[in-house]
Amino acid sequence: MTLAATRARTSPEETRARIIEVAEEHFRRVGYAKTAVADIAAELGMSPANIYRFFPSKSAINEAICARLLGEAQAHIAAIAGKPVPAAERLAELIISLHRLNKARLTAERRMHEMVAVAMAENWASIEVHCDCVKSTYARVIRDGVESGEFGAVDPDETGAAVFKACICLFHPMLIAQGADKDLEAEAAGLIALILRALRP
């Protein structure tokens, strides 16, 4: 089978996915700043021009990687929010899960942290969409708790936004990195206790 024949069987979606996969591996291993589009192209055995047919810039590749990671996180929290357990339990699990997810992904590897920092600087819109998704997931669970009488009569949207702000220290990549020497799980427990006290009827 010739190379041309192999390529003919690769759909544009598959090529896009392969570019993202190889780029992410490079960003994680070599670093975002030190990876050139040419390096990614070389690894894939294609020309940089071909990569640019799919992504107009290195920043666009990074945005696609971030969108995938954020999409995974959003699916994860939607599953927690839909569990048939008390609202307080779901809210606590949402907070601790988001913290662990961000901590594992964003600080276990310094390179990943660099990627996210670039994404936060360059593609702020996609990060804001993600933050709004987290806030509305909190609001959904709080609304359930208010309707069932488990929580007091708070405004779900306003309270969801306040809970999001209160938990920034557990989610923000830079703050997680700064607090790497601290027991963030204990701090999360203290914050969750404070938030659940606030939601009492």
Added chain:
Amino acid sequence: MTLAATRARTSPEETRARIIEVAEEHFRRVGYAKTAVADIAAELGMSPANIYRFFPSKSAINEAICARLLGEAQAHIAAIAGKPVPAAERLAELIISLHRLNKARLTAERRMHEMVAVAMAENWASIEVHCDCVKSTYARVIRDGVESGEFGAVDPDETGAAVFKACICLFHPMLIAQGADKDLEAEAAGLIALILRALRP
């Protein structure tokens, strides 16, 4: 009167204070990175070697400026904590005042923000002392509220630490800068409402 005679009347404390004053003015106007110790010396009509008699490095001058700013903030919050008003009112005033103080000092001037970022990177110990002071001021007011029955029976130290964490988004220079386009006062009001709900008996 000769220059020597003028100098003879300047005490070491006065010289130290003048160095800090001129350095702060330079850092604010030119920026921390672009200010050399020689520039500060030239403005003061003294040799760099003389400056190094008082401060071993530019970083040490910055540390002294930060210590002064933090000391002022600490005196300010101690005065609020001691007011003869309900604990809830004092706690709310502490949070909003600290937010306004940080916002005014740290973002009104981009240069000041740079200084603080350097201080946070280089002199983390003095920043930690300041954070501990803020936490213990919260704990003091919460203890008053618990003892008077205004607040529920929470642990004042643990709750003070949780309140501090919950309000990071209002105090952290980088987060204030990132949220410059947002209505942080409204966000502060939402957080204060959440915290005071948590402290209800």
